[in-house]
Amino acid sequence: MNQKIPLSWLQLTREKTRLAVALAGISFADILMFMQLGFRDALYYSNVRFHNSLQGDIVLINSQSSAVLAMRSFSQRRLYKALELPAVQSVHPIYLDFTIWKNPITGRPRSILIFGMNPETNIVNLPGVQENLDKLKLPDVVLFDRSSRIEYGPIAANFSQGKTVTAEVRRRRIKVEGLFTLGASFGADGNLITSDINFLRIFSNRQKGLIDIGLIRLKPGADAQVVAQELRQYLPKEVNVLTKQEFIDFERNYWANSTAIGFIFTLGTVMGFIVGTVIVYQILYTEVADHLAEYATLKAIGYTQNYLLTVILQEALLLAILGYFPGIVFALFMYQSARDATLLPVFMSFDRAVMVLILTMLMCIISGAIAVRKLRSADPADIF
Structure with a gap:
């Protein structure tokens, strides 16, 4: 039995150059998020390694x-x-x-x-x-x-x-x-x-x-x-009494909230998300605009607006998944280079890999949700 090829995949692969540009943009956004999150976590982890190594239960420090x-x-x-x-x-x-x-x-x-x-x-x-x-x-x-x-x-x-x-x-x-x-x-x-x-x-x-x-x-x-x-x-009161975990959190919170560097890494992650959202939106919007007549034809032969919306969102998810994998591979090489150059613990973690994947999918879904507004102008009466 012949398997039907999803319309969303056919739409994406019809313009190979446009698809390559979209995937490059998503990969770039992913790399940016991976690097910012990697440096941020290295900041936290490297500064609490001594705290983690302490073989004790309670820590006293000056308040x-x-x-x-x-x-x-x-x-x-x-x-x-x-x-x-x-x-x-x-x-x-x-x-x-x-x-x-x-x-x-x-x-x-x-x-x-x-x-x-x-x-x-x-x-x-x-x-x-x-x-x-x-x-x-x-x-x-x-x-x-x-x-x-x-x-x-x-x-x-x-x-x-x-x-x-x-x-x-x-x-x-x-x-x-x-x-x-x-x-x-x-x-x-x-x-x-x-x-x-x-x-x-x-x-x-x-x-x-x-x-x-x-x-x-x-x-x-x-x-x-x-x-x-x-x-x-x-x-x-001049002595601050902390459990070992509280001592670790004490140091981590200092770098996260009391220094500019923690904020900068978080801001870099947000900027990567925004950049990726804009890139995907531009690609999807252009794709919808270029095929507006085809979408109007689909409406004329009975396909619903919700079906067309589903096609666009499927395209967005496909872009997210296809763009994610080259992004994570390149990020691994970047982590190795950063680790060799700085001796900081910049490693890929499972939690971070999943987080960036979720952010990538969310980024593309948001872009797709914005781009589908163009479908409202796909009126069969304008075509026929």
Whole structure:
């Protein structure tokens, strides 16, 4: 039995050049949306990788802190006071600050983020930290983030070759004794981990007794939400008490709502949607206008207005699907290029792929719904 070819497909493929232009326009809009959403998600993910790695249940920070980029110190006595609650198992102070790293090859300075913590207990789930903790007990020893940008020098490569790697940090000579993996972010191009004692040696002007993050581990079975609420009532208001997830959301919300960059990526996605809508509308409107006589003929022989509307909407959906696939393929190549150039976690996710597909279909349906208004002027009386 012969299968009937849908009229919508025949209409689209009749003008091959017009179809190619339409698909190119839709693919371009998809690529734009993919890149903007990819960079936005990389922004969020890269800036909370450290937060996700924390092996604890509750986090204390200064109530005036807004993000890792803008941390305010607070007295470690607030952290140790939490031990008075029966549900608290242990507490762990964390120091962090930005300083200047001098490339040991070129001597060029570059800002780097340093974390200081007690090497007796591993409190971060990051590759390379656990096996190198004992090395941090030595003076002026650090672990270098192998995923830092190349501008810091060939540190990871030289260390992996067995070479002695030293550098100058804050006018102090330090030695790299191990590598770990955290990754660059929009806030920091590179990272170091050292002991709390070495951290205070590097930042010799820092007031003793002040920390940046307080990590709290609870006893098995304790409810983090309940204990966090108890701590909020127990500790002074100068300390912000957050569960681990709230700490992650705290950082994410800063980049999403308190910086221009999060808004810019979202705006770029909206602009891609608008551009695609306009392109598809122009294609469909031209297609309807060029075949107005044929549509009027179909009306004259008994086809209803709703049938013709269905044909146009089918064309819109076909354009969406056909234009989506080259868009996602090209976006994958763009993601790889961006990842290699920036070392940021720009990856394709299933949720994002589905979201852009839905946006593409919605974009084309809206365009088709606007373009079908032209069909109202397809009056058989004007043709015959």
